[in-house]
Amino acid sequence: MILRIKIGAFILSPELKATVESLTGDRLFLRSELSVHEGGSRSAIEHLSSNPTPDLLIVETTAENEALFEELGALADSCAPGTRIILVGSENDVNLFKTLIDQGVSQYFVGPPSGDELKAAVMEAFVDKSQGDKSHVIAVAGLRGGVGSSMVAHNVASELSLLKDDDVIIVDMDINFGTAALNFNLQPAQTIVDALAQASSLDEVLLTRYLEACSKNVSLLASPGSLGSGVELSSLTFEPVLKLIKQMAAYVVLDVPHVWNSWVQDILVDADETILVATPDLYNLRDGKNLVEFLSPHRGPEAPIHLVLNRVGQAKNGELKPKEFREVLAINPAVSIPYDIETCTTAMNNGEMLRASSSRAKVTTSIEELAKLVSGKKDDGVGIGNADKKGGLFSSLFKKK
Ligand SMILES: Nc1ncnc2c1ncn2[C@@H]1O[C@H](COP(=O)(O)OP(=O)(O)OP(=O)(O)O)[C@@H](O)[C@H]1O
Numbered sequence: 001m002i003l004r005i006k007i008g009a010f011i012l013s014p015e016l017k018a019t020v021e022s023l024t025g026d027r028l029f030l031r032s033e034l035s036v037h038e039g040g041s042r043s044a045i046e047h048l049s050s051n052p053t054p055d056l057l058i059v060e061t062t063a064e065n066e067a068l069f070e071e072l073g074a075l076a077d078s079c080a081p082g083t084r085i086i087l088v089g090s091e092n093d094v095n096l097f098k099t100l101i102d103q104g105v106s107q108y109f110v111g112p113p114s115g116d117e118l119k120a121a122v123m124e125a126f127v128d129k130s131q132g133d134k135s136h137v138i139a140v141a142g143l144r145g146g147v148g149s150s151m152v153a154h155n156v157a158s159e160l161s162l163l164k165d166d167d168v169i170i171v172d173m174d175i176n177f178g179t180a181a182l183n184f185n186l187q188p189a190q191t192i193v194d195a196l197a198q199a200s201s202l203d204e205v206l207l208t209r210y211l212e213a214c215s216k217n218v219s220l221l222a223s224p225g226s227l228g229s230g231v232e233l234s235s236l237t238f239e240p241v242l243k244l245i246k247q248m249a250a251y252v253v254l255d256v257p258h259v260w261n262s263w264v265q266d267i268l269v270d271a272d273e274t275i276l277v278a279t280p281d282l283y284n285l286r287d288g289k290n291l292v293e294f295l296s297p298h299r300g301p302e303a304p305i306h307l308v309l310n311r312v313g314q315a316k317n318g319e320l321k322p323k324e325f326r327e328v329l330a331i332n333p334a335v336s337i338p339y340d341i342e343t344c345t346t347a348m349n350n351g352e353m354l355r356a357s358s359s360r361a362k363v364t365t366s367i368e369e370l371a372k373l374v375s376g377k378k379d380d381g382v383g384i385g386n387a388d389k390k391g392g393l394f395s396s397l398f399k400k401k
C-alpha cells in the first residue's frame with residue numbers, strides 16, 4: 001500500500017523531528033510529500049493562514065487546558081474540511097484524550113511517539129480497513145529484458161493455483177509486448193487496455209468480463225500485445241483497476257515489463273512479494289545491484305525481495321555463481337531455475353504451462369518451489385490509502401476554508 005498524501009509537520013522537539021523524518025524511508029510514504037516546520041502549533045496556525053492545507057497535520061504543542069482548545073479552534077479556522085490531525089502534547093490526561101478524539105483529532109500522543117506508533121496513527125487515519133485487499137500480490141519483473149520473467153510469472157501463478165486450490169488472477173502489464181495470452185493459448189476479446197479505458201465506471205462484475213479463463217482457478221487480464229494501444233500509463237491509470245482486482249482473487253500475479261518509470265517503481269515497492277528474475281551474467285549483476293539498492297530501503301526488512309536466477313547452465317563458461325550475486329546484492333538467490341530449452345519451447349509452442357510439458361523437469365519443480373516461497377498470506381487486512389478515503393475525522397472542528 002502506498003499513500004499519496006501531503007503531510008505538514010509542525011514540530012518543537014528534535015525527537016519528533018527525527019521520528020517524522022524517519023517516515024520518508026517507509027514504503028507507505030514513497031509517494032507522499034512531507035514538509036517539516038519548526039515552531040509547533042503556533043507556526044502551524046500562521047503557516048496555514050496563507051498556505052493550502054496538507055491532508056495530514058502533525059502538530060506538537062505545549063498548550064494545556066483551554067489554551068489547547070483555543071489553538072485547535074484557530075487551526076480549524078485555517079484548514080480544509082477532511083484534514084486529519086495528529087497532536088503531540090504534554091498533558092497526560094485520559095479525559096483530555098477522549099475529548100480530543102471526540103472532536104476529531106485522529107490521535108493524541110503524550111510526548112513524541114516512536115516511528116512505529118506514528119506510522120500506525122497515520123494508517124489508522126487514512127486506511128480504510130473495510131476496503132482491505134483480499135489478495136496476496138506477487139509482482140514479477142526481469143532485471144533485463146528477455147530473462148524469462150513472464151514465463152516465471154505465469155508458471156508461478158499456475159503452480160499457486162494448484163498448491164492452494166485458490167483463485168489467481170494474472171495481470172499482464174506489458175501492454176505492447178505481453179505474452180501471457182500466447183502462453184495460455186488464448187485470443188482475448190478484451191484486454192487490460194479496455195479495462196483501463198473504463199476504469200472510472202468499473203466494478204467487479206464489469207471487470208470479470210475482461211478476464212479470460214486460463215484454467216480452473218487461473219484467470220488473466222491480458223495485454224493486447226500490440227503497438228497501437230494509445231494508453232498513457234501511470235500509477236494513477238492502473239490504481240483503480242488493480243484495486244478492484246485485489247478484491248477478486250486470493251492471489252494476484254503482476255507480470256511487470258522491463259521498463260523503469262514511476263508506476264513500475266510503485267508496483268515493485270508495494271507488492272506483498274517482489275520477484276526479480278535474472279540470468280547469471282554481469283549485466284544482470286550490475287542492474288540487480290541498482291534495483292536492489294532502490295527497492296530494499298523502501299520495502300524494508302519485513303518485505304524482502306526474492307531474487308531468482310533463470311536459464312542457469314545455458315552459458316557453459318563464464319556464468320556467474322549464486323555466491324557472486326549474494327556478495328554484490330546482499331541477497332541470497334531464492335531459487336535457481338535451470339536452462340531447459342526443450343520443456344520451455346514445448347510449453348511456448350503448445351500455449352501451455354511447464355507442468356503440462358514436463359511435470360518432473362527441474363525447471364517445473366524449481367518454479368513450484370518458488371510458488372511455495374511466495375504463497376504466504378499477509379494478515380494486515382488493509383486497503384489502498386488515499387487522502388479521500390475516510391471522511392473528515394477533524395470535521396467537527398474544521399470549517400470550510
Ligand atoms: N529456464 C529457461 N530455459 C529455457 N528457456 C527459457 C527459460 N526461461 C525462459 N525461457 C524462454 O525465454 C524466452 C523469453 O522468456 P519471457 O518472455 O518469459 O522473458 P521476459 O523476461 O518476460 O521477456 P520481456 O523482457 O520481453 O518481457 C521464452 O522463449 C521462454 O520460453
Ligand SMILES: [Mg+2]
Pocket residue numbers: 149150151174178179257
Ligand atoms: Mg515479459
